Amino acid sequence: MPTVRSRRVEYSETTRQALVDSAVELFTERGYSGTSLDEIAKRARVTKGALYHHFGGKQALFEAAFGAVEADVVDRLAEVVSDSGDPWEATRSGLSAFLEVCLEPSYQRIVVQDGPAVMGWERWRTAEEAHTFGVLRTVVSNLVESGEIGELPVDALARIMFGALSAGATAIAGSPSPIQERADIAACVEQVLAGLRLAR
DSSP, X not given: OOOHHHHHHHHHHHHHHHHHHHHHHHHHHHTTTTOOHHHHHHHHTXXXXXXXXXXXXXXXXXXXXXXXXXXXXXXXXXXXXXXXSOHHHHHHHHHHHHHHHTTSHHIIIIIIIIHHHHHOHXXXXXXXXXXXXXXXXXXXXXXXXXXXXXXXXXXXXXXXXXXXXXXXXXXXXXXXXXXXXXXXXXXXXXXXXXXXXXXO
């Protein structure tokens, strides 16, 4: 039977999740500067006091929203790359899936556009590397270990690819024709990746 404490903890977790979900929605719709804590609390159907119980302020809540968006992306990418037993196809599928993510409004607005400005470049880059970089490093390591590409330093190659993909995400988010931009970047990524592949 649930105890008073377990019910309180469950309620607290539910409240926090409602705040993060509402923050993701509003930051996506209106951006960081166009969103108020009052609006987030109202959409989450909690008091502003409850909001401050969980988060020290607007930036803390933004960082929680950023983390939620990134965690969802990582989960989806990890599922894509683990579906194929072939490291080469897993990499191609994962890169394609990431570029599709770059078309999603929440990823564009919260991670790519507002993230660096709100969090500061260094903090944003560290947070990015803690999420999507890990998936990319895994697929690069699998490519090297399977002999699909030459024995290049895994960390160095993963960082080069990560930098290119981050630049691609920024280009897609800022493009007046994001679907075409995504297609152009995907074609370039495919060509570069093919150039790394060893003849078999």
